[in-house]
Amino acid sequence: MDVAVALIMLLFASFVALGLVAAVRTARAVRRGVERTSIEARRVVEDTGLKARRYTQPGPAGKLAELRLALRTSVTSTETALEARAADDTGLSEAVALFRRLRGHATELDAELKLLEREPDRARIAARLGDLEERTRRITHSADSLRWAAQDRARRFADDDLAALGRDIDLEAGALRHWAPASLPEPGPGASASAERPPKAL
Structure with missing residues (x-):
């Protein structure tokens, strides 16, 4: 009886632990999704503002917006x-890996351009x-260059796969067209003699 109770308690504890792990993972996934959506929303708003300043603010201010965009x-x-x-x-x-390093330089430059947008000295x-x-x-x-190379690589792989698929389909189509049944084997000499000999009387 004690063993059964201990086993039930162990199973219950396992289910609780699994439930907690699932809840934590779900919460983290939701938080990441919210953060990603928030970042994308801020990016869209800021890009829209940059587009507006590029056309409405002439001179250095408009040029800064153009560079950032x-x-x-x-x-x-x-x-x-x-x-x-x-x-x-x-x-x-x-x-x-190379792009991550490049993105670091881009982030630094974007912050510098953003800081200069608040600079009152236009000559500077x-x-x-x-x-x-x-x-x-x-x-x-x-x-x-990285983006175009990745696109060319993906297109080349797609072309190679399509070419291989086309060859396989051509082979299969050719095999499917051989629908004529195989010819029956010709009868041997013994079969001809048996066919010509009249049946014996009962």
């Missing part, structure tokens, strides 16, 4: 392209624009 668009697009393929293509691991902004524009160009060029 180009930087964010290129980095975000590359991140999306690499994340979409990295799970299925282990060959992109080195590209992902204008003096910095040449260097900031060059850094933006180098980062966006590197990000675009």
Whole structure:
């Protein structure tokens, strides 16, 4: 009796522990989803503001908005392209590692551009624009190169797979068209003699 009670208590404790683990994992997943949605929402709002300032604020202020928008668009697009393929293509691991380093430089530059948006001295902004524009160009060029290479790689794999599939289908289609039954074997000499000999009388 004591053994049965102990076993029931052990099972109950196991179920409680599993329930707690599942609850914690669910809460973490929900929190990550909320954080991701919040980040994306803030990014959309900020990008919309940058687009508006690019056209409504002439001079250095508009140029800063243009640089930030180009930087964010290129980095975000590359991140999306690499994340979409990295799970299925282990060959992109080195590209992902390089992009993370590049994203660090992009984040630093974006923060610097954002800080300059509050700079009241327009002459100082204008003096910095040449260097900031060059850094933006180098980062966006590197990000675009990684994104385009990943896209070309995915397209090449898709073309190779499609070509192999086409060859397999052609072979199968050819096999399916051989519907004529195999010819029956010709009778031997013994069979001919048996056919010509009249049956014996009973």
